[in-house]
Amino acid sequence: MPPSQAALWRDPALPHVESRRACHSRACYKAHSHPTFSIGAVDAGHSHFTGAGNGQERLTPGTLVLVPAHRVHACNPAPGHAWSYQMLHVDAHWLTQLRRESGLDIADTAAPARICREPAVYRQFCEMNRVLFSSASNAEKDAALIAFLGDLDCRAHAPLLAAPGLGASALNGLLARVEDMDPAHLSLELLAREAALGRYQLIRAFRAATGFTPHAYLLNARVNRGRQMLGEGQALAEVAYQLGFADQSHFQRVFKAHVGMTPGQYRAD
Numbered sequence: 001m002p003p004s005q006a007a008l009w010r011d012p013a014l015p016h017v018e019s020r021r022a023c024h025s026r027a028c029y030k031a032h033s034h035p036t037f038s039i040g041a042v043d044a045g046h047s048h049f050t051g052a053g054n055g056q057e058r059l060t061p062g063t064l065v066l067v068p069a070h071r072v073h074a075c076n077p078a079p080g081h082a083w084s085y086q087m088l089h090v091d092a093h094w095l096t097q098l099r100r101e102s103g104l105d106i107a108d109t110a111a112p113a114r115i116c117r118e119p120a121v122y123r124q125f126c127e128m129n130r131v132l133f134s135s136a137s138n139a140e141k142d143a144a145l146i147a148f149l150g151d152l153d154c155r156a157h158a159p160l161l162a163a164p165g166l167g168a169s170a171l172n173g174l175l176a177r178v179e180d181m182d183p184a185h186l187s188l189e190l191l192a193r194e195a196a197l198g199r200y201q202l203i204r205a206f207r208a209a210t211g212f213t214p215h216a217y218l219l220n221a222r223v224n225r226g227r228q229m230l231g232e233g234q235a236l237a238e239v240a241y242q243l244g245f246a247d248q249s250h251f252q253r254v255f256k257a258h259v260g261m262t263p264g265q266y267r268a269d
Contacts, residue, residue, distance in 0.1 A: 005021075005022070005023040005024065006020065006021065006022045006023070006025065007020070007021045007022075007133070008020050009021075009132050009133050011138060011141075013138045014138055014141060014142055015091070016090060016091035016094035016095075017088070017089065017090050017091070017132070017145055018088075018089050019086065019087065019088045019089070019129055019132050019133070020086065020087045020088075021085075021086050021129075021133070022084060022085055022086075022087075023043075023044075023084045024082045024083075024084060025077070025082055025083060025084065025085070026077060026081075026082050028076045028077070029074055029075065029076060030074065031050065031051075031072050031073065031074040032072070032073070032074065033069075033070050033071055033072045033073070034067070034069065034070070034089060035069055035070065035092060036069055036089040036090055036091055036092055037066075037067070037068060037069050037089075037090045037091075037092055037095050038066075038067040038069075038087065038088065038089050038090070039064060039065070039066055039067070039087070039088045039090075039125065040064065040065045040067070040075060040085060040086070040087050040088075041063070041064050041065075041085060041086040041087075041122060041125055041126065041129075042059045042060065042061050042062065042063045042064075042083065042084075042085050043061060043083075043084040043085055043086060043126075044061055044083060044084040045061070045077055045078070045081055045082055045083030045084060046058060046059065046060055046061075046077070046078045046081065046083065047059045047075050047076060047077050047078065047083050047085070048075070048076055048077075048078065049065055049073065049074070049075045049113075049115070050073060050074050050075075051065075051067060051071055051072060051073025051074065051075075051112065051113040052065070052073075052112050052113045052114065052115050053112035053113075057115060059075070059115070060117075062117070062119055062122045063115060063116070063117050063122070064115070064116040064117075064121060064122055064125060065113050065114070065115055065116075066113060066114040066115075066116060066152070067113040068111050068113065069092040071111070071112065071113055073113055086125070086126070086129050088125075088129065090145070090149065095149065098146065098149065098150070098198070098199065098200065099153060100198075101192075101198025101199055101200065101201065102150065102153070102198045102200050102201055103198075104153060104157060114156075121152070121155070124148055124151065125148065127144075128144045128145060128147075128148040131144040132144070132145070135250065135253075137185070137246070139185055139186050139187065139188070139215070140186075140215045142188070143186075143188055143203065143213060143214070143215045144215075146188065146199050146200050146203060147200070147203050147213055149200070150199075150200030150201075150203065150204065153200075154204070166195065166205045166206070166208075166209050170195060171209050171210075173194075174191060174194070174195060174206065174214075175210075175217070177191060177194065178191070178214050178217055178218050178221075179218065179221050181218065182244050186214060186215055186218055188202060188203070188214065191214060202214070219254055219258070220258065222243045222244065222245070222254070223254060223255055223258040223259065225243060226239050226240075226243055226251070226255060226263065227259070227266065229242070229243075230263055230266055230267040231267070233267075236248055236251070236252075236263050236264060236267075239251065239263065240252075251263065252264075
């Protein structure tokens with residue numbers, strides 16, 4: 001049987017969020033609560049959850065539990081078995097501010113936990129958590145978190161979240177601003193202020209207009225520019241530097257994810 005493994009991600013630069021991964025765990029927990037809004041995801045095995053207001057629920061792989069701050073709950077593996085899970089904790093005051101930016105005033109501390117069994121939401125959660133544990137910039141990690149939480153609220157409170165729009169002039173101005181920014185320091189706050197939108201509203205409107213979040217758009221634009229520069233014979237290190245990547249290895253990872261080959265392979269072909 002594989003040994004139990006656990007990993008914790010947190011960063012002083014993003015004090016409003018932390019995440020945990022556990023594989024093949026047999027740890028059991030007493031009923032407890034957190035001062036944070038918490039999301040748990042079952043990756044493998046089965047578990048029993050209390051806190052949703054319906055007695056004990058059996059959770060299968062691909063299930064999420066959404067636990068309001070201070071809600072008493074417990075989640076444990078089936079007796080005699082191991083399970084794998086992810087657990088995200090988000091500062092409740094930070095989340096309240098994020099929601100207010102979008103026009104939501106949700107006081108859910110007295111509400112029971114919610115159980116989500118939608119495969120698409122589980123996949124989105126896993127991708128967001130993968131970004132948190134990756135070597136992506138803090139700005140990119142924060143944007144991934146904001147996008148996921150905003151989409152989650154949008155599913156639950158769609159009538160209250162009117163879709164924001166961007167006119168052609170405003171969109172062109174934002175595109176120009178995004179392309180001029182350092183990828184590691186692309187500021188959602190600054191762009192949102194300029195567009196007179198909340199941070200999630202900006203992501204949602206930008207995604208509706210371009211198919212990309214601002215960070216994804218910037219990376220795609222950088223990769224396309226990199227293809228041109230590599231085709232002109234420029235050195236990999238110089239291309240990475242000119243495009244604003246932290247280092248050559250970061251540029252190689254992003255380039256391969258978009259193009260399907262490394263920059264060196266692309267230039268050689």
